[in-house]
Amino acid sequence: MTRPVEERLRAAMRARAGEVTARRPQAAWSPVPVPAPATREKRPVRLARWIPPLAIAAVAAMALAVPGIFAARHLAPDRLAAGPGFSGARLPPPPPAPDPSSDTHTPARAAAGTEATAMTVPLPAAPGPAVAPLDPAPRRGPAIIAFSGMTLDVPAGWTFQEYVADPGWACVWLRSPDRCELAFTPPGGSGYHLVHPDDPRPVAAQLDCLDISAPVEKLAATVVEVGGRSADYRLWRMNCMGVASDFEQWTISRYPAVKFHREHPDPETEDEVKTMLGGVRFAAAPTSDLVTDFGFILDYQRTPDGVQLTVDRATPVWRGVGRWDFENTNPATYRYLLDPGTAGFHDRAPGLCRTADFNAHVCEVDTFLLRLDEGGNRSDGGQPISTIPVWLNLDGGRLVSITPAGS
Amino acid sequence: MEAIGLPDQRTSGMPVAVEDAGEASPQPSLAELYQLHRLSLVRLAVLLVDDVASAEDVVQDAFAALHARWRHLRGEAAALRYLRVTVLNTARSALRRRRTARRWLAGQRAAEPVAGHESLTVEQRTMIEALARLAPRQREVLVLRYWLDLSEAQIAETLGISRGSVKSTASRALDVLEKLLEATP
Numbered sequence: 001m002t003r004p005v006e007e008r009l010r011a012a013m014r015a016r017a018g019e020v021t022a023r024r025p026q027a028a029w030s031p032v033p034v035p036a037p038a039t040r041e042k043r044p045v046r047l048a049r050w051i052p053p054l055a056i057a058a059v060a061a062m063a064l065a066v067p068g069i070f071a072a073r074h075l076a077p078d079r080l081a082a083g084p085g086f087s088g089a090r091l092p093p094p095p096p097a098p099d100p101s102s103d104t105h106t107p108a109r110a111a112a113g114t115e116a117t118a119m120t121v122p123l124p125a126a127p128g129p130a131v132a133p134l135d136p137a138p139r140r141g142p143a144i145i146a147f148s149g150m151t152l153d154v155p156a157g158w159t160f161q162e163y164v165a166d167p168g169w170a171c172v173w174l175r176s177p178d179r180c181e182l183a184f185t186p187p188g189g190s191g192y193h194l195v196h197p198d199d200p201r202p203v204a205a206q207l208d209c210l211d212i213s214a215p216v217e218k219l220a221a222t223v224v225e226v227g228g229r230s231a232d233y234r235l236w237r238m239n240c241m242g243v244a245s246d247f248e249q250w251t252i253s254r255y256p257a258v259k260f261h262r263e264h265p266d267p268e269t270e271d272e273v274k275t276m277l278g279g280v281r282f283a284a285a286p287t288s289d290l291v292t293d294f295g296f297i298l299d300y301q302r303t304p305d306g307v308q309l310t311v312d313r314a315t316p317v318w319r320g321v322g323r324w325d326f327e328n329t330n331p332a333t334y335r336y337l338l339d340p341g342t343a344g345f346h347d348r349a350p351g352l353c354r355t356a357d358f359n360a361h362v363c364e365v366d367t368f369l370l371r372l373d374e375g376g377n378r379s380d381g382g383q384p385i386s387t388i389p390v391w392l393n394l395d396g397g398r399l400v401s402i403t404p405a406g407s
Numbered sequence: 408m409e410a411i412g413l414p415d416q417r418t419s420g421m422p423v424a425v426e427d428a429g430e431a432s433p434q435p436s437l438a439e440l441y442q443l444h445r446l447s448l449v450r451l452a453v454l455l456v457d458d459v460a461s462a463e464d465v466v467q468d469a470f471a472a473l474h475a476r477w478r479h480l481r482g483e484a485a486a487l488r489y490l491r492v493t494v495l496n497t498a499r500s501a502l503r504r505r506r507t508a509r510r511w512l513a514g515q516r517a518a519e520p521v522a523g524h525e526s527l528t529v530e531q532r533t534m535i536e537a538l539a540r541l542a543p544r545q546r547e548v549l550v551l552r553y554w555l556d557l558s559e560a561q562i563a564e565t566l567g568i569s570r571g572s573v574k575s576t577a578s579r580a581l582d583v584l585e586k587l588l589e590a591t592p
Contacts, residue, residue, distance in 0.1 A: 005585050006553060012534035013554045015527050017450035020459055202442065 014243070136162050138177070146283075148186050149256050150227075153279045155272055172276065174269055181266070182273050185259040187291045194292045194391055195259045197221075197232030197251040198316050203261050204238050204247075215319050219246065226250050226260070227280035250277065255396075256284045257291040293392040294326070294405070297385055298333065300372055307338040307369065309399060314389060316405065324405040326389050338365065339398040346403055352390075355382040368402075435483050441470055444487065448494055454550045455498035457539055465501055469493035491555075492565055499543050537587040545580035552577055 138161045139145055141154035147162055147170055154160045154172060161177060162170040171180035185202065187195045194201075204216045220235035231250040238245060248262040260280075262273055295313040302308075311334045317325035344364040347353050353363030353371060355378075368385075376384045389405040435443075445466060452462035472493050473486060527535065538546055544566070551562045552573075563570045 003581060003585075005581055005588070008530065008534055009538070009549065009581075009584065010553050012527070012531040012538070013454055013550070015531045016454060016535050017554065019526055020446065020450045020453050020462065 148184065148258070149283045150184070150258065151281045151283070152276060154276065158272070158276075172273075174272075179264060181262065181264065181269050182276060183261040183263065185261065187257050194393075195251055195253050195257045196292050196294060196316065196391075197234060197249075197253055198294075198318075200234070200236045200238070200247075200249065200318055203249070203263050204236065204318065215317075224250065226252060226277055227282065229282070229286055230254075231260075253290055253292065255287045255289040255291055256282045287397075289397040290394055292394065293334070293336075294389065295328075295334075295392070296387065296389060297372065297402070299386075300338075300369060303337075305337055306340050307365070309336050309338060310334075311336060311392065312386075316389070324389060326405075336392065336394065336399040337397075339395065339400045342400055344368075345401050350388055350404060351380075351382045352385060352388065352402065352404060353380075355380045363402075435486075437470075437474060437477060440473070440483070440486055440490075444490065445470070448490060451491070451550065451554065452494050452498055454535075454538070454554055455495065455546060456501050461501055462498075465494055465497045468497045472497075488565070495547055495551075495565065499547075502543065533588065533591050534584075537584050537591070540587060541580055541583060545576055545583065548573055548576045549580050549584075 138159045139154070141158040141160070142156045143154050143160070145152050145154055145160050147160075152160065152172070158172055158174050158181075159177070160170065160172050169186075170184045171177075172182045173180050183203075185195070198218075200216045217237040217239075218234060219237050220233065222233050224231055224233045229252050231252045234249045234251070236247055236249060238247070246265055248265055250260040252258055258280075260277060293311065293313060294316045295311045298310045298312055300307055300309045312328070313330055313332065313334055314326040314328040315330075317327060319325055342365060344362040345352060345368065347361055347363035353361075353367045371378055371380070371382065372385050375386070378384065391403040391405060392399055393401040393403065448466045448469065449459070449462045452465040453459055456462050456465060469490050473490055476489065538549065541549070547566060548562060551557045551565060552559075557565065559570045559573045562573045566573070568576075
């Protein structure tokens with residue numbers, strides 16, 4: 001039997017915790033996958049006197065250097081920050097737009113200038129500045145603001161902010177930085193920002209929304225125009241700690257791609273937010289190149305242009321971190337050419353190259369193709385590749401990395 | 408475009424074999440964990456310490472500790488359990504340090520007002536202040552139970568105590584809370 005004080009306590013905790021908002025941290029320490037030592041070092045029974053100061057100095061150095069990695073990656077204007085699940089490849093200037101109605105994504109162009117392979121782990125040890133970077137100063141409207149290959153018309157009274165801790169992530173607010181009215185999420189970023197219309201992250205991915213049985217619910221799905229381009233609109237409902245809240249999402253999933261979120265649909269600001277959204281302009285010409293896809297790799301063939309993978313596209317259904325369902329009603333298959341610079345993929349359970357291993361490792365392309373050949377009789381005992389849902393990350397229409405869903 | 412026959416496993420829509428189930432969950436990167444869970448952990452910590460800045464410090468420390476153990480944790484669920492326990496322990500240490508500091512500062516200058524609470528109702532503020540007056544273990548049990556909605560077994564595992572202790576601690580904590588609220592004008 002519930003005591004009255006319990007409900008009052010719950011309500012007070014919700015209110016108190018709700019005072020901590022999604023304002024992004026001024027990263028005093030923002031972890032990137034800094035490789036940990038491969039083997040555990042033996043710890044002496046008693047620490048020498050010089051060890052604690054040294055350890056403190058090392059932690060301080062890491063705190064200063066790691067955000068620098070973010071900054072170094074963020075400040076390179078023509079480079080999207082890499083992370084798990086995205087190649088970090090330099091995006092070439094787009095060619096004239098091919099026919100966007102084509103459903104078969106045989107690449108129309110090479111990823112000229114691509115300098116990175118699809119090896120997403122570990123991150124390159126980019127040099128960082130000696131001091132922790134700060135977020136750029138907020139910019140107040142009225143102003144036309146250029147960022148991440150877009151321009152945005154920020155009206156009077158509104159403020160725009162980019163965040164170093166989360167490269168490319170930006171938000172526009174009216175009253176308080178704690179209440180972002182419109183958020184911009186480019187591909188790459190922190191690694192889980194896959195610009196896919198049926199991925200409700202990062203808004204839905206909050207811990208207090210994860211320990212629940214109720215999944216995020218898709219209330220509406222349609223195609224609308226944003227900034228003169230076609231965008232997939234989704235209205236989501238999430239249920240966190242018994243509190244239902246809706247948020248809106250617009251995804252332009254073809255290069256130049258971006259995802260917009262309106263986390264707090266507020267009638268008072270709706271008109272201005274939607275005017276801003278409609279006024280977004282992209283520096284690069286639109287293309288038909290998806291930046292991400294989701295589905296199953298059925299087989300491959302070697303062509304004069306390289307290895308071409310056949311993909312059965314599916315719709316991802318997010319159930320929380322590391323938990324994906326899928327719907328698969330579309331019988332069509334799609335073909336993607338593997339980028340010649342791709343040497344391997346970031347592999348995790350359930351294992352593209354070797355049987356389930358919960359430590360990340362690299363799946364080399366040759367081994368991956370061998371597993372595809374082996375079908376249901378994988379020599380490592382793993383499940384058939386064609387039954388593993390994967391995220392496909394694309395650059396210039398070419399496949400640059402594959403990540404098992406849930407990673 | 409060509410149609411290809413689909414194996415049953417790909418059309419069933421059943422959850423794939425990557426469920427976040429205990430040790431079997433896949434291991435995300437540290438950056439992903441940070442991005443996904445920092446905010447929620449700060450929200451947890453702010454219920455254990457009394458200001459947001461300390462809560463943020465507690466969570467930063469927890470992630471720093473996680474980094475040191477990264478190789479030894481298998482799966483996201485294990486990492487989250489570790490983070491949660493570290494937040495609890497670090498919050499307890501932070502409060503202990505603060506009590507020491509306040510004792511030392513007593514008489515030198517007036518205590519600083521507790522930050523935050525601006526958006527709470529009077530009742531909510533009273534409740535949070537009463538929560539802060541509980542013994543650390545009582546407060547932890549209530550926060551885990553009513554904020555994270557953990558089961559008694561999960562709380563027992565997190566705090567390293569028996570299920571019976573969880574039950575009795577929670578019951579006593581609610582009693583104390585009620586008395587504190589009654590005593591508040």
